[in-house]
Amino acid sequence: MTRRGWFSGVMLVLGLIFLYVPIASMVVYSFNASRLVTVWDAAHSPTLKWYGVLFSDGQVLHAAWLSLRVALSASTISSVLGLMAGIALARFGPFRGRSLLLGMTTAPIVMPEVISGLSLLLLFIALERAVGWPHGMGMSTLILGHVSFCMAYVTVVIQSRLAGFDQSLEEAAMDLGARPVRVFWAITLPLILPAVVSGWLLSFTLSWDDLVISEFVAGPGSSTLPMVIFSKVRLGVSPDVNALATIMVSIVATGVVVAAVWMRRRQRRSERDAQLAAAANL
Amino acid sequence: MDGVQDRDLTVPMVESRSQEAIPEPAYLRLEGLSKRFGEFVAVDAVSLEIARGEIFCLLGGSGSGKTTLLRMLAGFERPSAGRIWLDGQDLSAVAPHDRPVNMMFQSYALFPHMSVEKNVAFGLEQERLPRQEIRARVAEMLEIVQMSRYTGRRPHQLSGGQRQRVALARALVKRPKLLLLDEPLAALDRKLRERTQFELLNIQQRLGVTFIVVTHDQDEAMTLATRMGVMDHGRIVQVGAPAQIYESPANRFVADFIGSVNLIEGRVTEAGSGTVLIRSEAPACAIRAVCTLPCTIDDTVWVALRPERIQLQQAQHEGAAVENGLSGRVRDIAYMGDVSICLVEAGATLMRVTVPNSSGVLAHIARHDEVRLGWNASAPVVLLK
Numbered sequence: 001m002t003r004r005g006w007f008s009g010v011m012l013v014l015g016l017i018f019l020y021v022p023i024a025s026m027v028v029y030s031f032n033a034s035r036l037v038t039v040w041d042a043a044h045s046p047t048l049k050w051y052g053v054l055f056s057d058g059q060v061l062h063a064a065w066l067s068l069r070v071a072l073s074a075s076t077i078s079s080v081l082g083l084m085a086g087i088a089l090a091r092f093g094p095f096r097g098r099s100l101l102l103g104m105t106t107a108p109i110v111m112p113e114v115i116s117g118l119s120l121l122l123l124f125i126a127l128e129r130a131v132g133w134p135h136g137m138g139m140s141t142l143i144l145g146h147v148s149f150c151m152a153y154v155t156v157v158i159q160s161r162l163a164g165f166d167q168s169l170e171e172a173a174m175d176l177g178a179r180p181v182r183v184f185w186a187i188t189l190p191l192i193l194p195a196v197v198s199g200w201l202l203s204f205t206l207s208w209d210d211l212v213i214s215e216f217v218a219g220p221g222s223s224t225l226p227m228v229i230f231s232k233v234r235l236g237v238s239p240d241v242n243a244l245a246t247i248m249v250s251i252v253a254t255g256v257v258v259a260a261v262w263m264r265r266r267q268r269r270s271e272r273d274a275q276l277a278a279a280a281n282l
Numbered sequence: 283m284d285g286v287q288d289r290d291l292t293v294p295m296v297e298s299r300s301q302e303a304i305p306e307p308a309y310l311r312l313e314g315l316s317k318r319f320g321e322f323v324a325v326d327a328v329s330l331e332i333a334r335g336e337i338f339c340l341l342g343g344s345g346s347g348k349t350t351l352l353r354m355l356a357g358f359e360r361p362s363a364g365r366i367w368l369d370g371q372d373l374s375a376v377a378p379h380d381r382p383v384n385m386m387f388q389s390y391a392l393f394p395h396m397s398v399e400k401n402v403a404f405g406l407e408q409e410r411l412p413r414q415e416i417r418a419r420v421a422e423m424l425e426i427v428q429m430s431r432y433t434g435r436r437p438h439q440l441s442g443g444q445r446q447r448v449a450l451a452r453a454l455v456k457r458p459k460l461l462l463l464d465e466p467l468a469a470l471d472r473k474l475r476e477r478t479q480f481e482l483l484n485i486q487q488r489l490g491v492t493f494i495v496v497t498h499d500q501d502e503a504m505t506l507a508t509r510m511g512v513m514d515h516g517r518i519v520q521v522g523a524p525a526q527i528y529e530s531p532a533n534r535f536v537a538d539f540i541g542s543v544n545l546i547e548g549r550v551t552e553a554g555s556g557t558v559l560i561r562s563e564a565p566a567c568a569i570r571a572v573c574t575l576p577c578t579i580d581d582t583v584w585v586a587l588r589p590e591r592i593q594l595q596q597a598q599h600e601g602a603a604v605e606n607g608l609s610g611r612v613r614d615i616a617y618m619g620d621v622s623i624c625l626v627e628a629g630a631t632l633m634r635v636t637v638p639n640s641s642g643v644l645a646h647i648a649r650h651d652e653v654r655l656g657w658n659a660s661a662p663v664v665l666l667k
Contacts, residue, residue, distance in 0.1 A: 171358055172391035174378045176456065177408035186404075190395045273439045 003173040023249060030242035037089070037237045050243040060228055060244065067208055067225040070139060072145035075203035079196055081147065082154025082203075087188075090162035106156060117216030120145045124217065137219030144215035153206065154199035161195035208229040306475050307317045309334040309336035309492060310460060316516075317350050326516035327364065329417040332509075334369075337486060337493040339503035342513030343539070348496045352515070355494065356385045361405040369459055373466075379408070384458040390449035391436035398424070398448050399433040423455040424544050426485060443474045450482070452487060463495045467502055479505050504528070512536050533667050537586040544587040544633050557659060559605070560585060565628035567608040571662040584665040586603050591635040591661035594624060594643055597652040607656040608633075613648050626653060 029037060030051075033044035056062060081207055085105050089098065108116055124141050134141050151213040154211045169191065189196075218224065223231070225244075232241050298299050306330035309419060317325040340348040353359040355366060356615045357378030366373040368446070383403070392401050399420055406416045420601060424430045427447040438444055439605055446466070447662040467475045483506060485519065486493055497503050503510050504524045511518045512527065512535075520532040521653045531537035541566055548562035548569065558577060560569045569585050597609055610628035622644055634653060649651060 061400065087496075102658070116637055156411070166389055168387045168389055168391040169393060171378070172387055172452075173393070173404065174358075175385045176452070177379050177384075179379055182408070187393060233488035270438065273436070277439050277441050277444075 010131030026242050027246045027249065029239065032242075035239065035241070037239055050240045051247075054240045054243045056241065059223075060240075063223050063225045063228040066139065066222060069129065070142045070146060070224060071204045071207040073143045074150055074207040075200050077143065078150035078154050078203045079145045079200045082151045082199055083158055083196060085151070086157040086162060091160045105147040106152050108152040109156070113149075114214040115212075116149060117145070117213040120148065120213065121216040128175070137217055138222045140212060142222065142224065145213045146203075146210060149210075149213065150203035150206050153202050154196075157199040157272075158192060158196050161192050165191065199256075208213060248261070249264040296423055303384075308332060308337075309368075309369055310494075311321045311367040313365045313367070313659065315351070315354060316362045317354060317359055318362045323360075323516050325538055328516075328518055329364075329509065330518060330521070330626055332492065332494070334492055336508045337506050338505035339495045339497060339510040340513055340518075341500060341503040341539075343498060346513040347516035349464065350516075352494065352496045355460070356383060357381050372510070380461040382430065382496070383462060384448050384456055384460075385462040385464065386453045386455040386466055388468060390437075390445050390447055390451070390469070392445055394437050396436075397433065397435070398429060398435050401437070401448060402452045402455050405452060406648065410457070415637065418578050419455055423451045425450045426454075426488070432449060438517060442614060443478065447476060450485070454485070457489075458491065461491050461493050463493060465497055465499075468497070468499065475502075476487050482506065484529075512539060514539075531586060531665070532662055534584055534586070534665055537663065537665060542589055542634055544589065544592075546583060546585040546587065546631075548583060550579050550581045550583055553577055553579055558583075558664060560664070565608050565610070565631040565633065567628075568605045569662050570605045570659050571664050572660050573664040573667055575664055577664065577666065581666075586663040586665055587633075587657060587661060589619075589623070589634040591657055592633070592635045593656045594626075594635050594637055594647065595654045595656065596646055597654045603632055603664070606659060606662075607654060609654050610654055612647060612651050615644065615647075615649060624653075626655060628655070 027038075031046035031048070033047045033049060034041035046276055083106075085101065088095075089102055092098070105215060120141075121137075124137065124144075128134060128136070133135075165188075169187055171184050173187045176181070209226050211230060212222075214224045215229055218227065229241055230242065232238055297565065310332040312328055312330040315325060315328045316323065318637070325564060328351060340351060350359060355373075356360050357373070357376060357635075361374060361470075364374075369381075373383070384478040398402070402420045402423060403416050406419060412420075421430070424433060427450055428446060429447050429451060430586075432440065432444060438446070440448065446469070450466075467478055470478055479502065494505055494507075495503070497506075508523055509521060509523055510527060511521045513519065514535050519527055520527055520536045528535060531540065537543045538545060546562045546565070546567075546569070548560040550558050551561050551568075552559035553573075556572060556574065558571055558573045559569065560583060561567075562569065607629050610626040610633060612624055613627045613632065614625045616623045616625075617639070619639070621636045621638050623639060624635045624644075625646075626635055635655060
């Protein structure tokens with residue numbers, strides 16, 4: 001027991017170091033006054049200098065704003081499409097072309113991103129020649145490109161949620177006189193909303209940090225944030241990238257903590273309800 | 283739960299359950315109803331007539347087609363052939379949301395994101411009734427199922443018995459012409475089940491709604507049903523009052539499915555004047571039985587003997603084998619409280635005998651004792667198939 005406790009304790013510490021030291025060092029160096037990333041300037045640190053530089057950098061701000069708009073649109077569109085695809089796959093029975101739909105919606109998950117990006121690029125170019133749209137690459141092609149792979153994830157999330165969903169709830173609503181459309185809005189959607197939300201969040205994250213596909217489908221002047229970071233790093237790591245990364249990490253961490261606290265509260269409440277019901281049973 | 287709920291249990295049930303003849307015309311009529319899933323025939327040309335106000339139980343094992351039949355009545359499955367007539371209206375092609383039929387699901391299917399009140403009101407809201415009327419009818423219905431104190435609760439805050447009541451209220455509040463109940467008591471524990479059974483009967487009589495209950499539990503079917511239909515492989519093999527089905531099963535399947543039974547295969551050696559004599563090899567005995575079926579000498583028949591119709595005695599006098607009796611050795615005795623179940627070895631066959639513990643017979647009989655089994659000529663039921 002003690003032997004195993006000692007062993008797993010060490011492994012836990014090593015695991016945490018492996019996971020968090022890179023992030024922690026990045027955060028620490030974002031407060032470094034020195035221009036050289038690898039040298040700690042003890043005399044002038046810590047400083048918020050690089051955060052200031054970051055917020056006066058038009059390129060970064062522009063890219064962040066573009067990334068935000070692309071991520072919001074892409075995740076919303078893919079949530080709607082993924083919801084429809086998920087419902088079709090989980091509820092419409094073995095219709096003609098079901099396995100094709102299943103294969104095509106989940107293909108982007110296993111397809112190498114370079115291939116997806118290249119084929120999207122070729123498609124957009126061919127489309128522009130044939131019908132005159134899109135006019136060059138830009139935000140619309142970015143959104144479409146991101147939707148093409150985000151939708152796959154939403155579909156999988158929704159479909160698995162619907163598979164574990166008691167179908168008699170929908171039948172009961174129908175039995176009580178609700179038409180299919182009404183059943184969807186009153187019963188199905190409220191009950192799978194958590195899955196839709198998590199699909200949306202997943203899409204947002206994927207779209208926000210996608211680099212490979214964006215490289216293919218972005219046009220001149222429409223660089224997303226990951227593209228800007230990547231191009232900056234290629235010229236040598238500049239300290240303001242550390243600051244930018246720190247901001248992104250703290251946003252994500254806040255989100256995760258809030259979600260965890262909310263989940264725990266919900267769990268406590270349902271435990272209390274279950275106890276209440278058990279007491280009523282006596 | 284609490285004492286309030288016991289108050290209505292004393293409504294006399296016996297008189298109102300004696301309605302056996304179906305008044306014409308039938309309220310619900312199924313004509314050659316079938317359902318095939320590919321090659322598999324789930325329901326096979328079922329024809330059935332049910333009177334208004336009846337509690338009809340469909341009893342069968344898993345895969346017997348009883349649930350598919352119920353789902354066709356609700357409209358969730360489209361019949362492959364046949365018609366459904368309810369109160370003069372052909373329901374066969376009517377969508378589930380337009381049928382004057384409601385269903386209580388086995389899982390209750392209460393909407394988890396709605397309060398008790400909202401759950402019950404859902405059906406009325408679909409009819410776009412005035413808000414006042416909805417509130418009044420929901421309150422009235424919750425009063426009937428004694429759930430008025432819990433209107434604001436969510437389903438997960440209720441116990442199993444309370445959920446069952448809400449599900450019942452939700453299905454009844456639309457005043458359906460027909461209420462379908464899918465294993466209504468299966469999710470309740472034994473004590474609660476018994477009490478709920480009587481409450482269900484009570485509510486049914488108050489509202490006069492026709493019930494169709496699907497169950498695999500024969501006790502449930504026996505206590506609830508005015509009539510029941512036993513299903514096997516998609517067909518209804520016998521329809522009748524519970525006592526009729528128990529006392530005179532139509533075939534071996536029904537005899538074996540309802541209650542426990544000793545089935546003995548034998549040959550007719552004497553026939554005529556209302557009784558037959560049947561000789562059996564395993565166990566070796568001669569059975570004289572009252573029989574009105576057309577059987578002739580040398581026919582192979584089966585005899586169903588209910589364990590409680592057999593008398594158990596100590597083997598005192600070794601007599602020659604008389605009719606309606608056989609000798610054996612007690613292999614096991616299981617004490618069940620009110621009765622004891624004895625397994626008696628007669629040759630290679632095991633006979634099951636139930637003995638009321640109050641009779642005192644078992645005071646002198648222990649395991650491995652030689653015993654004698656006997657029965658009256660009215661006890662055995664002769665079955666041709």
